[in-house]
Amino acid sequence: MSKISKKTAYITQAALIAAIYTVLTMIAAGFDLASGAIQVRFSEALTIMPFFTPAAIPGLTLGCLLSNILTGCALPDIIFGTLATLLGALGSYALRSNRFLCAIPPIVSNALIIPFVLTYAYHIPGGIPLFMLTVGIGELISCMGLGQLLLQALLPFRGRFFGPGSME
Numbered sequence: 001m002s003k004i005s006k007k008t009a010y011i012t013q014a015a016l017i018a019a020i021y022t023v024l025t026m027i028a029a030g031f032d033l034a035s036g037a038i039q040v041r042f043s044e045a046l047t048i049m050p051f052f053t054p055a056a057i058p059g060l061t062l063g064c065l066l067s068n069i070l071t072g073c074a075l076p077d078i079i080f081g082t083l084a085t086l087l088g089a090l091g092s093y094a095l096r097s098n099r100f101l102c103a104i105p106p107i108v109s110n111a112l113i114i115p116f117v118l119t120y121a122y123h124i125p126g127g128i129p130l131f132m133l134t135v136g137i138g139e140l141i142s143c144m145g146l147g148q149l150l151l152q153a154l155l156p157f158r159g160r161f162f163g164p165g166s167m168e
Helices: 003-030 042-051 056-070 075-094 101-120 128-161
Strands: none
Touching: 003 042, 003 056, 042 056, 042 075, 042 101, 042 128, 056 075, 075 101, 101 128
16 A cells, blocks of 8 residues: 555544544433533444554544534543543553453543543532542443444454554
8 A cells, every 4th residue: 555545544544533433422412421420422432443543543532522622511621531532542552452451541541530520620519539430430331341342343344444554
């Protein structure tokens, strides 16, 4: 594959992941599941995508940024929620050699960062330890539960659709 087509594939993959993440978050927001102390973003299932391609790192980050802006999140949530997604995506990419471990970094980054956003940006009563638990459980459902189902479903297509930079 030429250098230009590799770049095009990378940008296309990142853009598609960002778009799908944003749409899934908007659907979750329609059911009031995209934000708050208890959140299960369907889009977080996509956090396993760094297993397949490094393009998922900017894709997930941009998708989270757009989702947080479009759902009307507070500025600290836009900044630190996006940072949590970026850190999770980087960690997932670092652990891409193990399909089960690659789901752990987004769970941990969100469970550690988002409770502070909920407490200090939204002033939701409950406390940081409670939010670590609730956000962690929501992430566990999304990343480990739905994410592993998605990973299993995409595994047969790894070589065909996730060529440039993907794990071979």
